[in-house]
Amino acid sequence: MPARLDTTACPTPRWLPEGHSQTIYAALCASHHRVGFARERVETPDGDFIDLDWTAPGLVPGPAPAGGIAAALAARKPSPRGADALALFHGLEGSSASHYAQAIAQHFRSRGWTVVVPHFRGCSGEPNRLPRAYHSGDSAELGFMLETVRQRAPDARWHAAGVSLGGNVLLKYLGEQGAAAGWLAAAAGISAPLDLTVGGHALGHGFVNRRLYTPMFLRTLKSKTLQKAQKFPGTVDVIRVANARDLKEFDDAYTAPTHGFRNADDYWARASSKPLLGGIAVPTLVLNARNDPFLPAHCLPEPKDASDAVLLHQPRHGGHVGFATGRFPTSLGWLPARLATFFRTGD
Known part of the structure; x- marks a missing residue:
């Protein structure tokens, strides 16, 4: 049977009339609470590390407790046995400090959930150890992250959500795993660039895309990559990275060759989650605004x-991870409430 389609509106204010304003305003101005996290560092099998940021009622922000996160969660009152937990995967160059991560984490923590934001390599504020970084199709890495957090709270009802790049990786993982991911109670992909080829070309065209979003991403991506070039001489084509004008040129120069792809086109084709949506067996919300400037509406899944197992929610408005609603100055409450409704009811 096919997926269900929901077109219920996200009630964005009239003074944010289109996708760019809804995206930018939500990221810079919309109101949301601030959340502190307890940070745990985990060694990876290849000698690198990832940082996990945890929040839960009774968990003190700062370094991980001396006895470890698992012990701290087990000691919570009331007992976390059977409690709800959420693994939230951030977007390109995002982190637990990103506006959407803060809003979602606060919403669920305030309702008694344990929330963890696993950072992709190099995104937690400290360079990772290896020449490699992270990419939009690294479902093996995401699987390692999920198994790691599951071990910390094995009796919890685990949910997973991914935003933008993190959403694409999560949906790819779910499509590949099928029923094997059934230990997850539910999942959600938010503003995921489901077709990386179309999305990549979209970011490379248009005045706002080329003058605002692309330079914003390239500024940190180039800086991190050129630092790697100094640490690992000969592993990075420094000239091509430094001269990259858009994400395709950057992915051609660094992301693709470093992570086992022939070029950007090969990477985008093989890392896209859209072809794998048919294999998802876990109840999953795929939320994409139809005016998202990062992904044209014509390539959204039907x-x-x-x-x-999939519910496609495609409101007309919302932008890219925007979804700001309410009176001025608006809030970011609609998105976490939408996730909570789906996790609770499946609709």
């Missing part, structure tokens, strides 16, 4: 493109 019900026939996904399994019956």
